[in-house]
Amino acid sequence: MPCTEIHSSFYRFVALSDPEGVAARLRELVAVGLGGNILIAAEGISGAVAGEPDVLQAFEAALQSDPLFGGAFAGLVFKHSACATRPFTLIKVHVKPEIVAFGVPGVSGLPAPERPDTHVAPARWRELLARPDVLVLDNRNSFEFKLGRFAGAIDPAVTHFRDFPAYVNEHAEAWKREGKTIAMYCTGGIRCEKTAAWMQDQGLQVYQLDGGILNYFQSMPEPEADWQGECFVFDKRIAIDTRLQETATSAEQVYAEEPPWRLARAKRLDPDG
Template sequence: MPSVVTFYRFVVVPEPEALRHTINSLCEQHGLVGTVLIAPEGLNATLAANTRHSLEAFIVDLGTDVRFKNLNCKWSSSRADNVVFDRLKVRVRPEVVSFGREYQPSSASGPRIAPEAWNAFIDSPQVTVIDTRNKYETEIGGFPNAIPANTVSFRDFPKFVERELDPSTDSKLALYCTGGIRCEKAFQFLTEQGFDQVYQLDGGILNYLAEVDDADNLWSGECFVFDQRVALDSNLRQGTYDQCHACRRPISASDKRSKHYLFGISCHRCINETSSNQKDGFRERERQESLARNRGHRHVGALQHVSAGLHQDSSE
């Protein structure tokens, strides 16, 4: 069963291109695929391999750089018949998660709530729980009584705060996201806006699902992930959702029964969001991929599904 590791680290990276070369070489050496984003503010990665041992060996080698020792790694798995990533992509970006403002690694990060303490913490009537993820993520899973940011992109989070939150009434906030990285940036922004009690779920949803027993688990639904598994269940195994190749939103089996669902072209959510020319392009891409599959090859268009959708966000 393929293993997947997700991690990030905010740290000053004065030489992102040199680090890109180093990490790319290490990944190739250990036979890894996935996405690594590098920026002056740090790195953000999701990597997969046929064995967990290969990933662990990579983490050890990466840790020889003191900046990346003791990473908080989140582990999950995939079905044996599923390709989590088609290839390795190690890219330099302005940010490791798109927010429109650079994170300051030298600034204090928010206080963490351990997964084991999260249930009691969010049960308090004084706590406002905020799901910092995008709308298409929150639609398939979440914690009870959480307020979803309902963003299309994480860049929209400041608008949500301005519209929905007030430091005088929402005095104690509890943030959560997939793996923790978006909460780091959200914390800095919220404290700049005058919120002085901002907490975050340590390690995000993935860490909560790994650490909290099923009997005590308050998570409902599945957790969207930025790879070809689409979503994970409460046991961190590949979930039941597929993905619309036009807009990247998760789609269920019932969604596929919609008259607006055409494989590779549209779903009920994006049917009115793309032009006729775009749909023609999707049809041609699907035709080329079908020909490639019949020849036993993988068409280059298939490699671009994760990055070519209408609703893009950095992997977490």
């Protein structure tokens, strides 16, 4: 039978005083009918889940309104896409030191009102892509870049997100000498939340695509005018196109030039079932 599940991704950087308690309540809320992964840390929440529309709607409503969360997730933005393949077999809720591992001590994605806002909406992003003084920087792993990217984007050629700071440190002075403005993007926006403030501290002029690639595909007319290829997604659908539709690309194709452990790890994290 065709898959009728809906995929939902979300995150928020918000201070949580009791991550273990939040995780315990989430395990109760996702116990029936959902698959996916949710990460909880003192700095917030990040999740990708999928389920039948009514089940997913009930979970999203509970996440925003459950009294235990004290309004921490009220108004959370959910990015939805259809599924031809069931994205997840399992449901997991983990407590981690960070909801996205940047690896630089003291760097958090928590909002800092004293800093200039680096977020730009998709329409503004399209304008930045056309500016000659703007360097478009892909803040994802290299295998994701190879599958698809914004036209003219630069691949930092990193294997892990934690390698990204070293790349920036290597090039920051040259970018400043050249008067470059950095326009940075990732899949859903979460990696850029971590890196934007840190890059400002390096003296760089930085913008980040609000909501990432997925928001761009969802919000803009003719996103294919600016995007080349497909977008990798971290679930069993593997890749989607600019219309948020699953493609025929397989995990074996995506990881063909990667170390064998990448494919093995992907299959181990959520085995077929």
